[in-house]
Amino acid sequence: PPVPKPHFAILAVAADSRYVLFVNGRRVAAGKDAGKANWHILGNNLQVGRNVIAVRVDAAKGRPATLAIGIRQSYFGGERRELKAQRWLCSAKAGKNWFQPDFKADGWVEARRLAPLAGGPLGEPEQSFDGPRRSCLMRKEFSLPAKPTRARLYVTGLGWYRIHINGMRVGCDEFRPGWTQYEKRLQYQVYEVTELLREGRNAIGAILGNGWWSSGLGWAGGNERHAKPGENLRLLAQLEIETAGGCKYTISTDGTWSWHFGPIVEDTIYHGEHYDARLAQPGWDRPGFDAFGWHPVKVLGVAEPGKLCAQKCEPVRVTQVLKPVKITEPKPGLYVLDFGQNHSGRPRLKLQAPRGTKVTIELAEILRPDGLIDDINLRSARATDVYICRGGAEETWEPAFTYHGYRYAQVSGLPARPTAETIVSHVLHNATLPAGKFDCSNKLLNRIWRNVLWGQRSNFMSVPTDCPQRDERLGWLGDAQAFCPTSIWNMHMAAFYTKWLRDILDAQQPDGAVPG
Structure with a gap:
């Protein structure tokens, strides 16, 4: 089969002291955190055919230099491969231009392999990211003594969620709770659900997926995540119910819920979704379901009130x-x-x-x-x-x-x-309402305006993005500030931009810089 065209490469390095990394004669990175895996995007530094990676490691006094290194190459079309060097040579003295591809390593000796990755003297290096989480189902059953006269559901999560009550999906919004700087602000949604509840047994359930939280972002294969290693998909919900006579009941996420993997085997923003209908569990979101084999959820504690805020703009639909x-x-x-x-x-x-x-x-x-x-x-x-x-x-x-x-x-x-x-x-x-339209006697100008409008629809996805298709789809500031005046002629954008400006403030770094 034809060799796929290389895209980006990512190199992970852990050393017991400071190191400097060269690829094909170019210095590309340096690090000094012992025992931590530092991830370096090589971009297009690797080439088809022979490549030379050179690393200078400052050894501790009286000890040999120790290095752990791995390379992941991604290709156009989504394929990924772990690359392995044919051999490593080492020397205590570096000659002139020792890091250049044509350097003659006469007198250098074969490096000694101490252990596989994640073993040996460096142990298990701390990871800066890990993979997408497996989608799961959550559920709880409860009883009501009478038909509710009013019921509201307050809900949010880390990852995307869908909520069901008694077999019916709640709302038609997508990609909830939306994209924010999650460690600083997390939106919640509110739904009127009175008609979905009934006297007697009821069931509430959720489907959780990765979304912007843990799916993977960035143009080097989608390896950046808000979620830290070991942080799983999360749900926070509170169902407030009133019945005749003023009786009130609260159903919230606690240790009485249970979970199980669902039929969504894989879901990421960039790569798509893999759904195996043979794994579906009919009735999982209805009362009376046999939840044998389901597991108790892990309760993480009470959410920080300062982080929660009501949704600020129109939902994605x-x-x-x-x-x-x-x-x-x-x-x-x-x-x-x-x-x-x-x-x-x-x-x-x-x-x-x-x-x-x-x-x-x-x-x-x-x-x-x-x-x-x-x-x-x-x-x-x-x-x-x-x-x-x-x-x-x-x-x-x-x-x-x-x-x-x-x-x-x-x-x-x-x-x-x-x-x-x-x-x-x-x-x-984002389901922003139309604010205006353009029409004239020139078909070309009309077509240009329609193209602009479709471009706006395609790139307003909780934040204004740069593109809807490739391994990027990020909220770059330059794209949005250039298009902002045009966008408000086409759609009512006040709520959308109010939310986004809050996102910019949340993302601002201590020195005043704003990423993107």
Whole structure:
């Protein structure tokens, strides 16, 4: 098979003293924290073919220098590989230009391998990040002596959440609780849920996913996270109920809840969602469900009041449904659906297929000359959703905890040629209301304005982002400040920008600098 085109490389280094790192003759990093894994983005420093990594380590007096090192290379299309050096040479004395690729290491000796990574004298280095969390379900049952006259649900979480009561989803908002500087401010949402509750047994449940908290951010493969190693997905909820006669009841997240892994096997913003319907547990969000095998939740304590705040702006919602305007089959069994418009969103699949049928949906903005999608501009983002059928009746599925920027969907694994109803696309963005429109006698100017409007829809996702498709989708300040005057002609942006300005203040560093 063809060798994938390299994208970014990340190198992890831990040493017992100060070190300086060179790649192909260029100094790229330095560090001094003993026992801690320092992660360095190499960008495009690595090249196809031979590469030379040189490290100077200042050894402690009377001890040999000790080094632990690992390299992860990501490729366009999302593939990742752990790279291993063929051999390491070392010397106590460095000759002139010792770090250059053409240096002749005459007299240098083979380095002694003490132990695998995470072993030996450096032990288990402290990690600066770890991987996305596995999506899970949470639930609790409770009884009410009478039908409620009023009920409100206050809810938030770390990671994205969906809430269900008695088998019904609460609200139609997406990507809750929104993106903020989580260690300083966490939004909560409030829902009127009186009609979902009843006298007798009731059940409340939640589905948790990674989102901006632990999915992975950044253009070097999405390795940066708000979540620290070991911090799992979290839910905080309080259901306030009133019944006739003024009786009040409170149902909150506590040690009486239970959890279990759900059918979402993988979910990340950049790479997509993998859903195995065979793992679904029908009725998990209804009273009377047999929760055998579920586990008690871990109670972390009371949230800091200063961190919680009501949601400041319009939520992310599905605002339009696009059907494919063209369906092609560039290869047997491989279909490409053209939705006619580049946008941010996610596909919704409807089919009937045997149990275990695997349908793969790859999303992209452009096509290659042969009619297949071209994902070169996605860099390391896989932008791929996978659904495994449970079998039997017709199935409908839409990813819950991801979104993509795309016009085209490339689909494999379908039992038959798709129709315009098999896969549609749900457009997603902050549901700000229109403020104005533009129309004139010049078709080109009208098209330019529509392109601007679609660009705005695609990049207002809790914060103003730079793009909706590749392994970035970050809230760069320069992009937003340049577009801000235009955006407020198109949509009512007051609440959105009020929330975002608070985000900027929360992110400001002690020296006054603001990231991005």
